[in-house]
Amino acid sequence: MIIKKVEIVWIILIFFTIFAYLLGKLELINTLLVGVLLFTTFIKGQLVIDYFMGLKNVSYKYRLIPTLWLVLVLSLVAVAYY
Amino acid sequence: MQSNQVSREPYPPGDFAIWIVIYVELVTFGLLFVGYAFSRKADILTFNNSQLALNKTSGFIDTLILITSSYFIVKAVHAIKSSNLSLQEANHIASKWLLAAIAFGGMFLVNKFLEFSAIFGQGITLSTNKFFMFYLLLTMFHFMHVTLGTVILFNIFKKTKKDGYSKEDHRGLETGAVYWHLVDLLWIVLFPLVYIIR
Numbered sequence: 469m470i471i472k473k474v475e476i477v478w479i480i481l482i483f484f485t486i487f488a489y490l491l492g493k494l495e496l497i498n499t500l501l502v503g504v505l506l507f508t509t510f511i512k513g514q515l516v517i518d519y520f521m522g523l524k525n526v527s528y529k530y531r532l533i534p535t536l537w538l539v540l541v542l543s544l545v546a547v548a549y550y
Numbered sequence: 551m552q553s554n555q556v557s558r559e560p561y562p563p564g565d566f567a568i569w570i571v572i573y574v575e576l577v578t579f580g581l582l583f584v585g586y587a588f589s590r591k592a593d594i595l596t597f598n599n600s601q602l603a604l605n606k607t608s609g610f611i612d613t614l615i616l617i618t619s620s621y622f623i624v625k626a627v628h629a630i631k632s633s634n635l636s637l638q639e640a641n642h643i644a645s646k647w648l649l650a651a652i653a654f655g656g657m658f659l660v661n662k663f664l665e666f667s668a669i670f671g672q673g674i675t676l677s678t679n680k681f682f683m684f685y686l687l688l689t690m691f692h693f694m695h696v697t698l699g700t701v702i703l704f705n706i707f708k709k710t711k712k713d714g715y716s717k718e719d720h721r722g723l724e725t726g727a728v729y730w731h732l733v734d735l736l737w738i739v740l741f742p743l744v745y746i747i748r
Contacts, residue, residue: 548587
């Protein structure tokens with residue numbers, strides 16, 4: 469069975485969501501893992517931007533706006549946390 | 551000479567006006583996210599203690615629902631755009647995916663309503679403290695977006711029932727789809743920020 473790209477994206481999104489939930493539920497969250505969590509959040513956001521919103525193969529000026537937003541917001545959250 | 555460069559679409563999918571809306575929404579939510587993070591930095595104890603009142607499992611279920619509904623929408627758009635099916639068949643397949651996404655949107659709203667009921671049942675309001683002010687502002691503002699998104703999806707669904715989208719003409723479908731993905735994107739940042747990070 470051929471697993472299509474969008475199915476793989478969905479699986480990755482679900483996997484990282486379960487990872488985030490377990491960090492919170494099992495109270496495993498610490499300073500190092502917050503960094504990991506923010507990084508996985510970036511990957512999730514970028515996957516949604518590229519493959520769900522369909523910006524992967526669109527002119528960079530349109531693709532970069534949500535990507536820069538994601539980087540800026542998550543970086544500022546990291547600055548506030550650390 | 552052969553080029554390895556991917557040919558890029560000049561414009562994003564959907565009506566251009568929706569992208570203006572999306573950029574405005576990103577800025578608005580972005581300011582609230584950053585405001586939350588720096589307010590937390592100023593009063594970590596209150597934020598950490600208050601966060602214990604939130605139901606992480608509910609937030610987790612919300613995330614699964616939105617991600618999966620977004621996937622359904624991608625499948626609906628794909629059915630119209632890429633299939634070699636007849637107009638009727640393509641719209642029929644798309645309508646099924648859309649109905650599934652609408653059902654998931656409804657599940658999100660019900661789950662959130664139950665979560666809000668539990669929070670208000672504890673006597674918590676916007677003025678309880680800064681954590682709950684941000685929590686209620688962010689989640690209720692997002693709730694309104696999911697409500698609007700579900701209404702938009704329902705209207706798109708109705709059009710698919712009239713075989714209203716074709717491979718050549720599906721801009722309305724894409725416009726609604728990108729709005730729904732925005733709602734998903736915002737929640738993807740909101741969930742770890744408000745429910746998990748402490």
